[in-house]
Amino acid sequence: MERYQDSKLYRIRHSTAHVMAQAVLEKFPQAKIAIGPPIEDGFYYDFDLPRPLTDEDLAGIEARMRDIIREGHDFVRKEVSADEARALFHDQPYKLELIDGLERGGVDEYGEKTDEAPVISTYTQDSFEDLCRGPHVANTREINPDALSITFKAPAGAYWRGDENREMLTRIYGTAWETAEQLEEYLALLEEARKRDHRVIGQQLGLFTFSQLVGKGLPLWKPNGAILRDLLERFLREVQIERGYEPVITPHIARVALYEKSGHYPYYKDSQYSPFEVEGDLFMLKPMNCPHHIHVYKDDLHSYRDLPMRMAEFGTVYRYEKSGELHGLTRVRGFTQDDAHIFCTPEQLEDEFVGVIDLVESILNGLGLNDRRARVGIRDPQSDKYVGSDEVWEQAAQAIIAAATRKGLDFTVEEGEAAFYGPKLDFIVRDALKREWQISTIQVDYNLPARFELEYVGEDNERHQPIMIHRALYGSMERFVAVLIEHYAGAFPAWLAPVQVALIPVADRHIAYAQDVANILHSKGLRVQVDDSNGRVGGKIRAATQQKIPWMLVVGDRDAASSTVSVRLRSGEDLGAQPVLAFADLATRLVESKSLELA
RNA sequence: GCCUACGUAGCUCAGUUGGCAGAGCACGCCCUUGGUAAGGGCGAGGUCAUGGGUUCAAAUCCCAUCGUAGGCUCCA
Structure with a gap:
């Protein structure tokens, strides 16, 4: 399989990052530029900007990027000496720091050590020239203007070279794809992840x-x-x-001496709570x-x-x-x-x-x-x-x-x-x-x-x-x-569901029967809830479905008369009327076997 | 901790240039007794995160603190 770094998509994203930097520099000529690599699903570029970015700024930058792309600029590579590079980027302090690292050899743009020979190159498209080892697409026309987005994440703070003691820059993330369909799919996946967020479902x-x-x-x-x-x-x-x-x-606390002996104390210093004194001796919460x-x-x-x-x-x-x-x-x-x-x-x-x-x-x-x-x-x-x-x-x-x-x-x-x-x-x-x-x-x-x-x-x-x-x-x-x-997505296997069975009486007069069924199921070890609220079947089904309750048992006159329950799964599947004991057997069997199935 | 944004009812959110605090859901009561994803009415519920400040007047403007979100750094 082709490595991501060798793929066309990688070059597209890398090139889009440069186009974004051009658009940002046009809007903020005094901005300082840092680095802008492709990453999984997209790219980013870090800037030192004169003021925080607004949504309008981002929309303007994205629109300008589309224009630059459509104008069809070539990406031109040029090899330069360190001194030539310094002259080119004389007003870009981050680039100068990168050039120093490259010249000394052994440090790449992320501050990582490298064995590669320090060849310094730049890439230029339109008015924008960037210190960069590439690779890029040949022309901005290879970027699909309908398959990029820079608004999917708010502008973010990022330390220069990832070092929390260095300057805080503004990082703009973007995503770029080969086709609009791929962008759609990606955005849909983000949306799905948002819906599954455990903080939302937990509430x-x-x-x-x-x-x-x-x-x-x-x-x-x-x-x-x-x-x-x-x-x-x-x-x-x-x-x-x-x-x-x-x-x-x-216990949850221990003497500090314990962690000194174990050797944890110096290694975990940054992630431990302060020791507290008890009768002259130091204790801490156990890490x-x-x-x-x-x-x-x-x-x-x-x-x-x-x-x-x-x-x-x-x-x-x-x-x-x-x-x-x-x-x-x-x-x-x-x-x-x-x-x-x-x-x-x-x-x-x-x-x-x-x-x-x-x-x-x-x-x-x-x-x-x-x-x-x-x-x-x-x-x-x-x-x-x-x-x-x-x-x-x-x-x-x-x-x-x-x-x-x-x-x-x-x-x-x-x-x-x-x-x-x-x-x-x-x-x-x-x-x-x-x-x-x-x-x-x-x-x-x-x-x-x-x-x-x-x-x-x-x-x-x-x-x-x-x-x-x-x-x-x-x-x-x-x-x-x-x-x-x-x-x-909150729809746990039945054995883990906090409530396994929702009993849904059709009318108030069926509550007693629902309660009887609930008692039988409860005695078999199932976690059961009777919905005796003043609502209709549709509303109760909706409520139980939203709570991801695996089994919903609708009970009305027909069921009470024949000792059955009408079984509906949270997936919407209807299993029809079943004898109470038959359902109890089914449910307990699936729960005991920790089955991932509901029927 | 740092950068940016945001905190209005239990939840999701409106709230115009500073001028009487709002809706839907949920909750309570009443009507309705309805067979598979929202029946209707009435009601209760808020120190607009907290503390200062500006102003005749602050949910709205300013400052600080607390909390949340995205990112950086770090991690089970």
Whole structure:
């Protein structure tokens, strides 16, 4: 398959970014230009502008872009020396900084190190010349003026070179396609994503809320949301017990000394809450569960016969997130991890790791999250933010790759994606709209066992150090529920639906019968709601459909007379009249099997 | 945290150049008892996010704070 960077679409977007820069410079001749690359689905260009942009500005810029495109200008490439480039861009400070980087060699326009020879080139179309390595289309006519849009995102702030200590620029995003139909499709996908937004659906379905007085980033789970979350927790608890995990429970605060010993303290400084003093000693909210679990392990002297020991806890942790980073349930300041730590011998490591992969696959498959990829995260060789020796890191990475290979996983290996104490295997799921979410993570750790001097007595009657596997399947309950909401657009599988059955009496005189049916279904373990409001069938159907309730049972004279219910699915499908017990059997069977089907 | 925009009833939103605070949905009561996506009427509900300021007069203009959205940076 052709790489995006080699595609015509990439060149179109890159060229459109230049056209946009020309239009912006025509409107604001004093503007300073930074960089403007193609990105997934579009492009952007960063500017230092004399004033904030308005919607009218954007509309004017977009209109001017169409004119420039229609005028049919060639893109002309020119190679220049560093000094010639400096002369060309003498009044463009960001370009001068880029030229310095190129001349020294080794730094590209994003500030990343590069091995390429520093050839400096410019591209010119019409009146606009930009420092750029290309590639571009030959002529602006290759851009379809009906397939671009710069108004789909508000103008945005962005730091120069992504560095929060540098200048804040104005970034204008745009999207460009080869045809108007592709643009339409893309905009429709954005619209669909907007409708599935878990924050919107969460409110509509009464799943969770936030309170200004409680504090930002601190979700309040309402009854419907708590049911959903509790079901997910119970599901995993049961499966974990089958697989030999043991539940543990640990507190939400601990002495700072614990995290100093674990080594987390310096690494997590920016994401921890300030310590507080209790009787002269410093404590803090726990940002992770592992040190606590380690002390559960350390309370006993373990034989190799005890291992592997698998400790699991839905552990709530607190991490400081800058206010601008908070987002619904996906970025919060207090969240619950479905955390577990496996303590094992070196011989057991690979089997244990494979066992966790099995567990991940069965849980995610069971929830309909079948589309996913795996990523082995190893150290960034440039960085010094990791603890432990090279041998130990190599050993851990090899164990992960061996286990992933044995499971036949399709995985990539990516530098810089490791935890600070060890390499990891992450599972990234794609939801119904093909968006990626990092969910499950499995990490191999030789470092914490060493720091805490963990031991077990081997067959040889000598003390040995166990290895730890850290793992979370859902990741955090908050983020996972958000992903499920967006994946299912709120229409959860029946076993997870907060209300599974809506009983809809045709008239008031059928409420008693509806209540009888509800009692029968409730006694079978189904979550049932009787709509006894003063409305007509149509209105009640509408209300239940909007709440994404899987089964609607309309009951009137005919049903009361024959002990039946008329079954309608939230999809609109009508299953007709069925005996109450037949429906109860159907529903309980689908719920118990965690089926994704409603019939 | 930084850039930009926005905060009006439980929800979604109107509110003109500064001049009596509005609608729909939801909620309560009444009428209606209706068989598969909105039956009708009446009613209650707001310190216009909060605190200052300008003005005869502020939802409207200015400042600060809090919150939200998009983006940057960072992440489960």
